[in-house]
Amino acid sequence: MGRRTNLALLAALSAAFATGWLAFAYATAPARWSLVLHATTGFAILVLVPWKSIVIRRGVRRRRPGRPASVALGVLVLASLLGGVLHATGLLRWWGAYTAMELHVGAALLAVPLAVWHVLARPVRPRRIDLARRTLLRQGATLAVAGAAYGASEAAVRLLRLPGQERRFTGSYEAGSFQPELMPVSSWMFDQVPVLDPARWRLRVSGPSGVREWTYEELMAYDDRIRAVLDCTGGFWSGQDWSGVLLSRLVPEIGAGRSVRIASHTGYDRRFPAGDLSRLLLATRLGGRPLSPEHGHPGRLVAADRRGFWWVKWVVHVEVEGLPHWLQLPFPLQ
Numbered sequence: 446m447g448r449r450t451n452l453a454l455l456a457a458l459s460a461a462f463a464t465g466w467l468a469f470a471y472a473t474a475p476a477r478w479s480l481v482l483h484a485t486t487g488f489a490i491l492v493l494v495p496w497k498s499i500v501i502r503r504g505v506r507r508r509r510p511g512r513p514a515s516v517a518l519g520v521l522v523l524a525s526l527l528g529g530v531l532h533a534t535g536l537l538r539w540w541g542a543y544t545a546m547e548l549h550v551g552a553a554l555l556a557v558p559l560a561v562w563h564v565l566a567r568p569v570r571p572r573r574i575d576l577a578r579r580t581l582l583r584q585g586a587t588l589a590v591a592g593a594a595y596g597a598s599e600a601a602v603r604l605l606r607l608p609g610q611e612r613r614f615t616g617s618y619e620a621g622s623f624q625p626e627l628m629p630v631s632s633w634m635f636d637q638v639p640v641l642d643p644a645r646w647r648l649r650v651s652g653p654s655g656v657r658e659w660t661y662e663e664l665m666a667y668d669d670r671i672r673a674v675l676d677c678t679g680g681f682w683s684g685q686d687w688s689g690v691l692l693s694r695l696v697p698e699i700g701a702g703r704s705v706r707i708a709s710h711t712g713y714d715r716r717f718p719a720g721d722l723s724r725l726l727l728a729t730r731l732g733g734r735p736l737s738p739e740h741g742h743p744g745r746l747v748a749a750d751r752r753g754f755w756w757v758k759w760v761v762h763v764e765v766e767g768l769p770h771w772l773q774l775p776f777p778l779q
Contacts, residue, residue, distance in 0.1 A: 448569055449580065449583075450493060450496040450497055450499075450500055451497075451500065451569045452569055452571065453489075453493055453584060453587065454490065454493050454497060455564065455569070457486050457489040457490045457493065458486075458490065458522070458560060460482070460486040460489075461483060461486040461487055461490065461553075462553065462557070464479045464480075464482040464483035464486060465479075465483045465550075465553065466775075466776075467479040468480045468483055468615070468616070469678050469752065469776070470752065470775060470776075471615070471752065472615060472674070472676040472750055472751050472752045473750055474614065476614060476615040476616075477614040477615070480614075480615070480616050481595070484529075484533065484595045484598075485588070485591050485592050485595045486591070487526060487529055487595075488590075488591035488592075488594040488595050488598075489587055489588060489591035490522070490526065491526065491591075491594070492587055492590050492591050492594070493587065501519075511562070511566055514559055514562060514563070515559075515563060517559055518556055518559040518560060518563055521552045521553070521555050521556035521559065522552075522553075522556055524548060524552040525548070525549050525550075525552035525553040525556065526549075527548070527549075528545045528546065528547075528548030528549030528550075528551075528552060529545075529549045531545035531548070531549075532544070532545040532546045532549055532609075532616070532680055533598070533602070533609050533612070533616070534598075534602055534607050534608070534609040535602075535607050535608025535609035535610075535611070535612075535618070536607065536608070536609075538608070538618060538680065544679055544680045544681075545680070546616075546678075546679055546680030547679060547680075550678075613676065613682050615676050615682065615752075616680070617676050617677065617680055617681050617682040618680060618681050618682070619681070619682055619683065619684075620681040620682070620683050621683050622683050622684040622685065623684060623685060623686065623732070624732075625685060625731045625732040625734065625740075628675075628683045628685060628731075628740070629677070629679075629681050629683070630739040630740065631677050631679045631681075631753065632758070633713060633754050633777060634777070634778075636709075636711050636713055636758070637711070638738050638739055639710050639711065639738070639759055640738050641710060641738070641742065641743055641759060643661040643742070643743045644661070646660075646661055646743045646761070647659065647660060647761070648664065648695075648727070648744060648760065648761065648762075648763065649761060649762045649763070649764075650695050650696060650762075650763045650764075651762070651763070651764040651765060652696045652698065652699065652700070652702070652764075652765045653698055653699065653700030653701070653702065653765060654698065659695065661729075661743050661744075664689065664690055664727065664729055664743075664744060665729055665735075667689060667690035667694065667729075668688055668689075669688065669689060669690055669691045669694070669726060670686065670687070670688045671686075671687050671688075671726045671728075671747055671749060672684065672685070672686050672687075673685065673687060673726075673747055673749035673750075674749070675747075675753050675756060676752055676753060677752070677753035678752055678753060678754060679753075685731055685732060686731075686732055686733070687726055687728040687730070687731060687747045688726075688728065688729070688730045688733070689726050689727045689728040689729040689730060689744065689747075690726070690727050690729070691722070691723060691725065691726055691727075692705065692722045692723075692725040692726070692727060692763060693722040693723040693725075695727065695763060696722055696763065696765060699719045699722070699765050700765070701767060702719050702765035702766060702767060703718075703719055703766065703767055703768060703769050703770070704716045704717060704718060704719055704765075704766050704767075704768055704769060704770040704772075705717050705718075705719055705721070705722060705725075705763060705764065705765055705766070706762070706763075706764045706766050707725075707746050707757045707760055707762070707763055708757070708760070708761060708762040708763075708764070709757050709758055709759045709760060709761065710759040710760075710761045711758075711759060713757060713758075713777060714757065714777075715746075715754075715755050715757055715773070715777070716766070716768065716770050716772070716773045717748070717755075717770055718770040719765065719770075721748075724748075724749060725746060725747070725748055726746070726747040727744050727745070727746060727747075727760060727763075728741070728744065728745050728746070728747045729743065729744050740758070741756075741758035741759055741760075742759075743759075744759075744760045745757065745758045745759065745760060746758075746760055754776065754777065
């Protein structure tokens, strides 16, 4: 039983991590399906906890090296599950500058190296019997119970009218829509907010026809407008009116270019398909007012239908490249 429980937990944890990672990548419909699978695997982990507790009690009787790491792994998994439940129900979304989503994701990321160590230090090898009909029926029953538990939790959230019923299909909560002063401020990981002098700031555009530097005053003369939803992986979404200049104006031709790289003053960057230029806006204003430093002044990218980490702030360079847009990490490390 212990070996099969450990295998089932490993499969559930791997699936939860993969589906959560996938859900973070989308601000469109696929995010919903990923989140349904993600939540179901989370409940599958909870269903397996009673059996895992028996395995743990047996292991406690034996002195084995690495016990503190194993305990830390268990604590982080439970903390991640707690953060997920708090966010999904809306019972606790924010405490100070932190969110339940950040607890959920942060604990999961910290657990990854410990999980890898655990698998290598205490390997559980699959056997042919694991594909036996009875075993597969048990695993199917576990998934069925997990799916039913997820459905019941969603029904309870709506029946009790908990804040979680207001989530967007990405799992995010609305915050400050069309009220720029109320829109939360977020940055990817360790990016710090720079204060740039617009009089000295330049936007460098590199394309087939050469390099041109644009001043802040030149860009402020444009008034292309987009109404778009910024859906942050931190757990909030906010609809706003953005204005500035479409990148297709700044890069009127791409030649043999296959992608466009947008780089920040901080070194953060993202690469987009060249065909997206007409849908990407370099925003200089939010709600009709110049951007604040926290929201990307002097200029930030607005990438509608993409998650917030694609919306590069403090843009200093737009570069046409011959590389395909997918030749980059799914999520920035910086």
